[in-house]
Amino acid sequence: MSTFIQRYTRRERINHWVVAIAFVLAALSGLALFHPAFFFLVHLFGGGPWTRILHPFIGVVMFLFFIVMAALFWRFNHITAADRQWMKRIGDVMRNRDQGLPELGKYNAGQKYLFWILVVSVPVLLISGIVIWQPWFAPYFPVWLLRVAVVIHALAAWIMILGIVVHVYALFWVRGTMRAMTRGTVSDAWAKHHHRAWYREMTGK
Ligand code: HEM
Incomplete structure (x- = not known):
């Protein structure tokens, strides 16, 4: 019978899923405003005006919960020499040839x-979003800045x-992650196979 190790607390999971749901809603409403090809998505939000009104508020909810999540996960995401070595051998990782790969x-x-890409892109979205947020903040900025902020x-x-x-995609690719x-x-076998150094730390084995 397989045994399991705790990877996330209930609080971390709730936090992550609030961010994920807010992200999906922000992405769908944002796409609806971005191009006429996606305009049909406004029906999910009660029409064009409501999509315009709701999109920035959904973005703010995502930002606030993301900041808490980033603070919780920050210390596990420092890039080490082993990470650089793993990245160089990404071809072997893809082919499931894990002999000699550094322990993770x-x-x-x-x-x-990806974590660091998010840590940069989420605040950039918030700041540029505030600049173009009609009718609250946009009137305070010059037109050239609004144009730059939109891009x-x-x-x-x-x-x-x-x-x-x-x-x-990576979650479905690595079975047992969801x-x-x-x-x-996660199962003992999953932890041993994909994150052995973390497995040792958690179990002392
Ligand atoms: C939309 C559907 C999403 C699904 C199904 C999903 C699922 C997951 C799962 C299963 C994990 C655990 C991975 C592991 O422990 O190895 C995870 C971790 C994580 N997720 Fe998501 N997620 C989604 C969206 C998001 C969004 C929108 C964000 C941020 C904006 C996000 C940020 C993170 C972060 C930061 C981690 C921890 C990994 C790290 O710190 O490097 N996720 N997610």
């Missing part, structure tokens, strides 16, 4: 780089959407 702590280098906002949003697509964020636990 709680996260692999891909997860850590930065759209670029940061695309980077974040691509990052989260990779994040979710339950870490649903039930809070």
